Structure formats: C-alpha cells, structure tokens
Amino acid sequence: MQKVNLCDACSKEKGVQDPTGFALADLLLGIGAAEEIEKGAATQKCPVCGFTQADFKKTGRLGCSMCYATFAEGLGSLLKAMHKGTEHVGKVPEHAQRAAQLNNRMRTLNENLKKAVAEENYETAASLRDQIKELENDLARKL
Amino acid sequence: MKFSNILSTQGEWLRGEGPHHQIVISSRVRFARNLHDRAFPGWAKKAERTAILEQIKPRVEELPEMQDSFSELLQDLSSLEKQVLVERHLISREHAAKGAGSAVVMNRKQTLSIMINEEDHLRMQSMRAGLQLKQAFKLVDKIDSALESDLEFAFDPRLGYLTACPTNVGTGMRASAMLHLPGLVLSELINQVVQAVSKIGLAVRGLYGEGTEAMGNLFQISNQTTLGEKEDEIISRLTKVIETIIDKEHDARQVLLQKKSNTLWDQIGRAYGVLTYAHAMTSKEALNLLSIIKLGVDLGAFPEDRRLPIDELFIDTQPAHLQKSSQQKLNAEERDHLRAQIIRERLKLFPKPDIGKLARESGNGSAAKPLEHE
Numbered sequence: 001m002q003k004v005n006l007c008d009a010c011s012k013e014k015g016v017q018d019p020t021g022f023a024l025a026d027l028l029l030g031i032g033a034a035e036e037i038e039k040g041a042a043t044q045k046c047p048v049c050g051f052t053q054a055d056f057k058k059t060g061r062l063g064c065s066m067c068y069a070t071f072a073e074g075l076g077s078l079l080k081a082m083h084k085g086t087e088h089v090g091k092v093p094e095h096a097q098r099a100a101q102l103n104n105r106m107r108t109l110n111e112n113l114k115k116a117v118a119e120e121n122y123e124t125a126a127s128l129r130d131q132i133k134e135l136e137n138d139l140a141r142k143l
Numbered sequence: 144m145k146f147s148n149i150l151s152t153q154g155e156w157l158r159g160e161g162p163h164h165q166i167v168i169s170s171r172v173r174f175a176r177n178l179h180d181r182a183f184p185g186w187a188k189k190a191e192r193t194a195i196l197e198q199i200k201p202r203v204e205e206l207p208e209m210q211d212s213f214s215e216l217l218q219d220l221s222s223l224e225k226q227v228l229v230e231r232h233l234i235s236r237e238h239a240a241k242g243a244g245s246a247v248v249m250n251r252k253q254t255l256s257i258m259i260n261e262e263d264h265l266r267m268q269s270m271r272a273g274l275q276l277k278q279a280f281k282l283v284d285k286i287d288s289a290l291e292s293d294l295e296f297a298f299d300p301r302l303g304y305l306t307a308c309p310t311n312v313g314t315g316m317r318a319s320a321m322l323h324l325p326g327l328v329l330s331e332l333i334n335q336v337v338q339a340v341s342k343i344g345l346a347v348r349g350l351y352g353e354g355t356e357a358m359g360n361l362f363q364i365s366n367q368t369t370l371g372e373k374e375d376e377i378i379s380r381l382t383k384v385i386e387t388i389i390d391k392e393h394d395a396r397q398v399l400l401q402k403k404s405n406t407l408w409d410q411i412g413r414a415y416g417v418l419t420y421a422h423a424m425t426s427k428e429a430l431n432l433l434s435i436i437k438l439g440v441d442l443g444a445f446p447e448d449r450r451l452p453i454d455e456l457f458i459d460t461q462p463a464h465l466q467k468s469s470q471q472k473l474n475a476e477e478r479d480h481l482r483a484q485i486i487r488e489r490l491k492l493f494p495k496p497d498i499g500k501l502a503r504e505s506g507n508g509s510a511a512k513p514l515e516h517e
Contacts, residue, residue, distance in 0.1 A: 049182045061262065063186040065179055065297030065305040068312070079302075079309055084344060085371015088303025090314040091284070093291045096298045 046070040099139075106135055146224055149213055149231075149253065150467055153455070161273020165441045166389050168321040168361065171232070172279040172378075173268035174287050175306045175315035179297040183307035184245070184260040192244030192260050199264060202293050203248045203257050206286060210250075217245040223472070226463030232270065234258055255282060262307050263315075265290070274385060276318050276378050283316075284374070303370065313370030318378055320385050321350075325360040325438040326395035327388075329403075329410065336388060337362075344368050345384060350430075359430030359457065364388070396442065411439040411496050419490050423479040429460045429486065444496040452489055460486065 045052050051063025053071065062068065068075060080086050092100075109132050116125040161167070177183060181195050196216075204214055217225070217238070225239040234247050238261045249256040258266040267290075269282040297305040304315040311317070327333040337347045346367045349357040364385060366377045399407050414435035417424075424432075433456055440450045458464060460482045466473050469481060 049186060051186060055186075059185060061185050061307040062183060062309070064182040065177060065299075068299060068302060068305050075309060079312065079370060082310060083313065083368040083370035087301055088299075088313045088370060090303060090316075090373045091287075092300075093296055093298050093304075094288075095291070095295055096300065100300065 044070060102135060102139055106132065106139070109135065146213070146215070146220070148251075149233075149249075150227065150464075152251070152253070153458075161271060161275055163386075163389055164273040166323055166392050167274040167385065168272075168323055169232075170271045170274055170276045170279050170318075170320045171268055172276060172283050172316065172318045173266055174283050174304075175263040175311045175317075176265040176267070176287065176290075176294075176304060177263050177297040177306060179295045181264065183262070184264060185262060185307055187244075189244055195264055196244055196246055196259055199259050199294065200246055200248070202290055203259065203265075206289055208250060208255055208282070208286060209248060209257075212248050212250050214248040215246060216243075217247065218242045223463055223466055227467050230458060230461040230463050235261060235266070237261060238266075255286070257286075263311070274320060274382065274389075276320065276382050276385075277375075280316075280318065280374065280378050310367075311369050313368075314372070314374050314377065316369060316374055316377065317365055318381050319363050319365030320381070322362050322364060322385065322388060322392075323360055323434065323437060324362055324388070324392050325434050326392045326399060328360045329399060329407070330395045332391070332395055333362075336391060340364060340384060340388075343384070345381065358427050359434040361430070361434070396438075400442065407442075408496075408498055410435050411444055412498075414439075415490075415493075415496055418486050419493070420487070421483045423476075424460075424483040424486065425479055426460055426462055426482065429482055430457065433457055433460075439496055444498070445494065449493060452493070456486060456489060 046063055046067045047070065048066040049064040051067050051070075053074070056062060056067075056071070062071070076086070109128055113125055113128040113132065116122075116128060161170075178195060178198070181187065182191060184192055184195070187195065200214070203209060204212060220228075222239075225234065228234040228247065229236055229239050231253065233249055233253060233256045235258065238245065238247065238258045241260065245258070245260040247256065247258050254270050256268050256270070258268075267283050267286050269279040269286075271279045299305055303313040306312050306315050324333060324336075327336055340347050344367050346365050348363045348365070350359065350361050350363070364381070366381055369377075372380075414432040418429075418432050418436065433453055436445065437450075437453050437457075439445050440447065440453060459468070462478055465478055465481055465485070473481060
C-alpha cells in the first residue's frame with residue numbers, strides 16, 4: 001500500500017522532489033500575500049471596519065467588502081498572481097445588473113445634455129435635466 | 144428535523160450511485176457570499192455576527208428546498224455532533240470550530256448544506272453522488288438567486304463577489320469531486336497525476352480538504368482559481384480533467400490486472416484477512432484497507448451487492464460516527480477496538496475474494512474495464 005502525503009511539508013519530508021505545484025498554495029496561505037499588501041501602503045486602515053494590513057498579515061483574510069477598495073493597490077498584484085484573470089466574468093447579481101443599467105442610462109443622459117447645451121438646444125436640455133434628476137432619485141433610493 | 148435523523152439516514156450522495164460512481168464518490172459545488180454592509184465573520188464582533196445570523200437564517204430556512212430541514216446553531220451542537228457533520232462533509236472543519244453566531248441549515252436528503260458565518264457570511268454547498276458537478280452547480284446557483292432577492296450580496300463589477308479570503312473572490316465558487324484512485328496509487332503514478340493537475344490551476348487535496356492527508360486512496364480535486372473564468376467554464380474544465388483521471392485510473396487498473404495480478408491479489412487478500420480478523424484498527428488503516436476491498440468489488444473479486452456495506456463502512460468507522468453509534472465518548476484505544484469489531488461483524492457474511500474471477504479477467508483485458516451504470 002502506497003501512502004501519499006500531499007501538503008508541502010509532507011511532500012518534502014517524503015522526498016517528493018517537485019513541489020512546484022504547491023508554490024501557489026504558499027501564496028494563498030498568506031505568506032506572499034502579506035508582502036504584497038505591504039508594498040501597497042504601510043499604515044492603511046479600512047475606513048469602514050478598521051481593518052489594517054497588519055491584520056491581513058496575521059490572518060490572510062480581509063475585514064469587510066470595502067477592504068478590497070482600501071487595499072486595492074496591494075491586492076491588485078496579489079490577485080493577478082493567484083487567479084486566472086483580473087476581472088470577474090461570471091454571474092452578476094440582479095441588483096448589480098440593475099445598478100449597471102441605471103449607471104449606463106445616466107452616462108447617456110449626461111452626454112446628451114452636454115450636446116444639447118453645446119447646440120443651444122435648451123428645450124431638450126431642460127427635459128434631459130428632469131430625466132437626470134428623476135434617475136438620481138432612483139439611484140438614491142437603491143442605495 | 145432532529146440530529147438523530149441525520150445520523151440514521153444516509154446522505155443521498157453517500158449511497159454510491161451516480162455517473163462513474165466506482166471512481167467518483169461525490170461531486171460538490173459551493174458558493175461563498177457576503178452581505179455588502181457587514182464585516183466578514185472573522186472580523187465582526189459577536190454582536191454583529193449574531194445580527195448577521197438573524198438576518199440570514201430565516202431567509203435560508205424559508206427556501207422551498209429547505210422544507211423539513213435540519214437547522215441548528217453551532218453552539219447548540221456537541222463537539223461530537225459537529226464532528227459527525229464534518230465526517231459527512233456537511234460542514235467544514237473550520238465551521239465545526241465555530242460557536243456563538245454561527246449556524247448550519249441542511250435539507251433532509253443531505254444534498255444541500257448552508258453554513259452561516261463560516262469564513263464568509265454564507266457558504267452554500269450542494270452535493271451529488273458520482274460525477275455530477277453540473278447538477279450540483281445548478282442547485283446552488285438557484286439557491287443563490289433566490290437568496291439574493293432578499294439579501295444584498297457584496298459584489299464589485301470588476302472583482303465579482305467579494306469574499307473574506309482573496310482566493311475566493313470573483314465567482315466565490317469552489318467545485319470539487321472526491322475520487323477513489325487505488326489503481327494510480329498502487330502503480331505509483333499518482334504523483335504524476337497530482338503534479339499535472341496542480342499545473343493547470345486545479346488543487347488536489349486529502350479526504351477532508353485543505354491541509355489534510357490522503358487516506359483510503361481518496362483525493363479531492365477542485366478549482367484553485369475563482370477570478371477571470373465563468374462558473375460554467377470552471378465546471379466543464381474540471382469535469383474534463385476528472386474524466387481524464389477516470390480513464391487513467393481504469394488504465395492503471397488494467398495494467399495491474401495484466402502485469403501485476405499477483406500483487407493485486409495479494410493486496411486484496413491481505414486487506415480481507417486483516418479486516419476480517421483484526422481486533423484493533425485505526426481509522427486510517429481501516430480506510431486504506433476498505434479502499435482495497437472497494438477496488439476488489441470494482442474488479443469483480445467480490446459480488447456487486449457487497450458494494451454498499453463497504454461504502455457505508457467508509458463513513459461508519461470514522462471516529463465521531465463510531466462514538467455516536469456507541470452513545471459514549473471513547474478514547475483512541477477503545478475506538479480502535481470498536482472499529483475492528485464493527486468491521487468484523489459487517490464482514491461476517493462477506494464471501495472470500497474470488498481469485499478465479501480476477502485471474503480470468505487478467506487474462507482478458509477488455510473484461511477488466513468495469514461497467515458504469517449510467
């Protein structure tokens with residue numbers, strides 16, 4: 001019966017010579033992760049939950065979803081090293097889909113407004129301004 | 144539903160059915176989700192964790208899939224009960240260590256289990272027998288969509304679902320299958336497979352996930368990355384790799400039958416002998432020997448109707464199951480005796496290995512490939 005140990009320490013112990021497959025795991029456990037974060041900002045603290053980079057170093061976990069924005073700089077290269085890509089291409093929750101739609105619509109309205117003002121088409125501009133206001137209210141309700 | 148019901152009902156996925164069931168024990172898909180305006184469980188204070196729990200638990204319990212569910216706060220479960228759930232893969236080892244502010248909700252069939260305040264606010268997992276990753280995915284996806292109408296999950300348009308650990312960000316999805324690979328282990332090809340799989344962004348782990356040892360020739364294969372790839376792409380890539388491993392395992396068994404049938408016969412005979420006559424056995428030894436008997440059933444050395452009792456022993460001889468069934472806490476030595484006793488009893492009516500069958504099949508390669516019941 002052949003016993004197979006798979007963790008890094010065990011594979012070294014058993015003389016399995018090529019643990020390259022586990023290098024990534026090292027990273028994931030937070031050893032490399034902490035260093036990457038450190039490069040980002042030394043004394044940053046999440047304004048929402050008070051989490052610091054020292055906490056990340058200790059736990060390998062973040063404090064809240066806002067930490068992704070707070071530590072974005074350091075996390076960027078870390079995520080790049082960890083994952084297949086840097087942008088999410090999978091499922092999008094319905095509320096985010098709706099928000100994206102509203103944001104797109106807001107962008108279009110603002111562009112049209114700029115154009116209308118430039119063309120001195122004030123009647124259209126006024127109507128666009130009303131629509132923008134309405135949309136802003138919509139967005140505010142969502143948040 | 145009571146805890147005793149869980150113990151007395153075999154989880155549907157444990158029943159050893161499903162596509163490629165001889166090699167793929169089970170398929171699991173889990174999603175990690177978090178509320179957008181709350182600290183992650185590991186960072187949240189107890190009061191916030193409790194508030195999160197109170198917000199999420201009723202939503203989970205009212206899911207149509209959770210009718211007649213088992214729903215329990217972790218603090219109300221004994222450590223033995225938690226360990227039983229770990230041994231059935233219904234909760235993680237990390238979750239078992241949790242107390243106040245955490246809960247688990249699972250359906251009667253034990254095919255859907257939702258952990259609240261594990262590492263993330265929600266860990267939803269679906270389990271299936273055999274190779275059925277797509278089906279497992281569909282159920283979790285449905286549950287996720289149902290919950291997101293009431294709960295706003297932390298989501299960033301660029302990074303996807305935000306999770307406590309950056310390794311899960313993006314889809315928040317981990318898909319995995321538990322494979323039984325005695326052929327590859329006996330032919331000493333397993334390290335090659337493990338390394339090849341690691342190189343293409345998949346992880347190979349032992350029986351209970353991260354950082355656990357491979358026992359009973361059981362290996363968990365899962366996706367390592369969650370960002371930059373769609374859920375269904377991850378699932379189909381993983382499925383393809385697993386199908387390749389299944390082929391390799393069949394090939395390895397074929398070669399063993401043809402070139403090393405004496406070794407194979409020796410292994411099966413020894414496993415049978417020790418399991419039938421031993422009076423003390425660790426769970427590791429039990430798993431390793433049961434694995435060889437299971438291989439024996441696959442190869443026709445034992446009748447097909449002996450498959451279920453062996454599969455059941457894989458779970459029933461685990462430390463917590465053993466103690467739960469004997470209704471008392473046992474020390475390691477007592478467990479080893481009880482384990483050996485249970486195995487001896489269950490194998491009493493087990494026929495001796497049919498060497499003739501093995502010999503016949505080793506003479507005819509085509510018959511060695513086991514039939515799949517699909």
